[in-house]
Amino acid sequence: MDMKSALAPFGASNKLRNLVTIALMIVPCVAPPAFASDDAILAEARKVATTLPPKLIVALQDEIKKSGAEAAIPVCKDMAPKMAGEISRETGWKIKRVSLKARNDARAIPDAWETAALEDFDRRAAAGESPMKLEKGEKIGDEYRYVKALPVQALCLNCHGPSETMSPGIKAALGQHYPNDRATGYTEGQIRGVISVRKKL
Template identity: 70%
Template sequence: MKTQSIVAALVIPFVATLAHAGDDAMLSEARNVAMSLPPKLLASLQEEIKKSGPEGAIPVCKDMAPKMAGKLFQETGWKVKRVSLKPRNEARAIPDDWEKAALEDFDRRAAAGEPPAQLEKGETVGSEYRYVKALPVQPLCLNCHGPVDQLSPAVKSVLGEHYPNDRATGYSVGQIRGAISVRKPL
């Protein structure tokens, strides 16, 4: 073996391992950022629903969620958004091609029996690291994302006012409502 190929044989796997370790570090960073949002939202939703009913909790999903996402970006450098195959807010929740493919894959895997709360995908795409995590429907979500005939009149009226093209109803518990999507330049 020539010296050159010996060096290559030693160095290439080493570089490959480094690249892999970099991806693993990005994955756990992305996962931490993405997972920090839903528990806070859930707690605020619970609190507001108790205090002022589901229609009173709408600002949590409408205003507080994007505000928290903006704050996360400032603190971590990760861009955070929520996307869905059936978006309520057309201005911010329509998935791009990469997100759409991931969401479709999540739906297939959930239908095949994988626990929806565990569905995630993270990878380097071009010059960014991208990560999505599925958001499964829990009983509380049905107040605003359940079948239309089961929404309260007050919720229906507020949703109708803000989201004339709302597609985010008709869900049942365990389905995937959408995903948290985070991205950061490498």
């Protein structure tokens, strides 16, 4: 055996090693782990969507305690959209609250994707799933969309409960602002609507 053929196997294995090295360098670049990035955008959407409701609940509680439920109407009416606008500006996500039984026709009517999610959430809550946990995130075209259920709590019944349990003052004030109000008759644990957030990817 001459020198050249004796070394051939080493040459081949060097070439192989080089190929493997190059492949290892390229693979992470061309094949980003799809699940990790989907998880990251879902986590971001969830974080944006969960910023508003606790702040709103605290504001409602404070105002109801201080001045009564009727005086708290502006919290859900003006403060909620204002806070949503602020979070939008800070995060770049569009934020809405929508419902199958909208109170405010001008801003709370769901589109087809939101309607499907709301109907699915209602079915799942009726079948026993915890409404606190219901959410859906999906990439659609060049956008990421996410919705999270807003369950009815005792506090909400002041203004979204069965008509016969609501105070005459609240009913009158709501009737004045929202002639097409559909957002009454709820009981605790039902889904009042969703927070809906979306962002261009």
